[in-house]
Amino acid sequence: MTITCDVAVLGGGTGGYTAAIRAAQLGKSVVLIEQDKLGGTCLHRGCIPSKALLRSAEMYAEMNQSEAYGIEADGVRLSFSKVLQRKDNIVGKLHQGVQYLMSKNKIQVIYGKGRVIGPSIFSPRSGAVAVELPDGEMETVVPSHLIIATGSSPRELPGLVPDGQRIMDSSHALQMERLPESILIVGGGVIGVEWASMLNDFGVRVTLVEAAPRLLPAEDEDISRELRKHLSERGVNIWTDAYVQTDTYEVRGEEVCIQIVKDGVQHEMLTSTILVSVGRKGNADQIGLENTDVSVTDGVIAVNKHMQTTEPHIYAIGDVIGGLQLAHAAAHEGLVAVQHLAGQPLHPYRSEWIPRCVYTRPETASVGLTEKEAKAQNNKLKISKIPFSANGKALIQGAAEGFCKVIANAETDDILGVHIIGPHATEFIGEAALAQVLDAAATEVGYVVHSHPTLSEIVGEAMLHLDGRAIGI
Numbered sequence: 001m002t003i004t005c006d007v008a009v010l011g012g013g014t015g016g017y018t019a020a021i022r023a024a025q026l027g028k029s030v031v032l033i034e035q036d037k038l039g040g041t042c043l044h045r046g047c048i049p050s051k052a053l054l055r056s057a058e059m060y061a062e063m064n065q066s067e068a069y070g071i072e073a074d075g076v077r078l079s080f081s082k083v084l085q086r087k088d089n090i091v092g093k094l095h096q097g098v099q100y101l102m103s104k105n106k107i108q109v110i111y112g113k114g115r116v117i118g119p120s121i122f123s124p125r126s127g128a129v130a131v132e133l134p135d136g137e138m139e140t141v142v143p144s145h146l147i148i149a150t151g152s153s154p155r156e157l158p159g160l161v162p163d164g165q166r167i168m169d170s171s172h173a174l175q176m177e178r179l180p181e182s183i184l185i186v187g188g189g190v191i192g193v194e195w196a197s198m199l200n201d202f203g204v205r206v207t208l209v210e211a212a213p214r215l216l217p218a219e220d221e222d223i224s225r226e227l228r229k230h231l232s233e234r235g236v237n238i239w240t241d242a243y244v245q246t247d248t249y250e251v252r253g254e255e256v257c258i259q260i261v262k263d264g265v266q267h268e269m270l271t272s273t274i275l276v277s278v279g280r281k282g283n284a285d286q287i288g289l290e291n292t293d294v295s296v297t298d299g300v301i302a303v304n305k306h307m308q309t310t311e312p313h314i315y316a317i318g319d320v321i322g323g324l325q326l327a328h329a330a331a332h333e334g335l336v337a338v339q340h341l342a343g344q345p346l347h348p349y350r351s352e353w354i355p356r357c358v359y360t361r362p363e364t365a366s367v368g369l370t371e372k373e374a375k376a377q378n379n380k381l382k383i384s385k386i387p388f389s390a391n392g393k394a395l396i397q398g399a400a401e402g403f404c405k406v407i408a409n410a411e412t413d414d415i416l417g418v419h420i421i422g423p424h425a426t427e428f429i430g431e432a433a434l435a436q437v438l439d440a441a442a443t444e445v446g447y448v449v450h451s452h453p454t455l456s457e458i459v460g461e462a463m464l465h466l467d468g469r470a471i472g473i
Contacts, residue, residue: 005108013042167276186275215227219366244269306346336349352368353433381408384466413441
């Protein structure tokens, strides 16, 4: 069977379904091809379930610290099965919501494994998609434009192939039915530190190993140092500038043993399980791109600022194009692609406008350049850093750790980067992101009136502090 349409989207994750909805809103006929469940990694194996677990962990930690608020509670118990049930309920509700949006916007969803095909009897140019349905039948989708949104998968570490029990990746970890007594997390990026924070709050003994000199290597160094300090104070055993020697892995009864190497010295580690979190790789293989002239390098599809590949009628968005592997980045890229193919006005994609959030305790959130990146551009900088300990709402919340750091151009007052670590940091980084889009000066953001007491006051104070005009510091 052959289906023709204006736009076909290969992949139903956050980027894919966002692109499909916008295309339908612009009057395009849309076919969305998904081999698993609508919502993709973010909804089923990433953002949503992991944040649901993080919230339960945070609540458990807060209840165990309730005496600090004058509340004496006895018998606080963790029911991990109910934690998992809550997580699954949230995922299920959101999954139903995505399905409803497909129906509401009259988007045809085809469940099956799609593969891009070259010129054929169906189309004189590449970009049609052959779909293998669950029953083994085939359908061919012939679009005017194709958007590839196939996402990514966890990277493997040679010698530590996940088996879902003793060695896990992040997808396996979300399916744990019981908490381990101890865990070794390999990789101190976003996924690694989030799991370290969560499992530590749940009472698991956590060891975290990162090969780079610091946690969150892509973030500002001050953020990395602050996060390490707080995780260490909570009892997370952190090794940086270190690596696991994978060929030493062995099972010893109910535990596994592996060697950690630091400064050339081997250290034996016994743990209940190992979580490998060394990043993700784009799903560009085995989707038929060899049948096209689409440029792929090291598993990453090359695109221009409009998300076009080297075949202009084929677009690619999300993790499969590398860059910021974030759900909201993928969604934005999907909007850019659709606006462009529809000939609509648009803002070109700019990665410096995309906020980066880490849902540890405390949270971190950033937008724009790090201090190191800003210095590399030969900018004359002015930098301020305001601690949450000077913020009334943070003291009320009992979460006065962390700070807001602002980096600006000393000559133009342009905001180059904002970096926050502290309570609910992910909720008010949007103010800094809006300032980037509007090209607002630091002084202008500093003049914004914030309600008192609020955590977001710290952003205004940090902006004013650049020129020594902060009130509360």
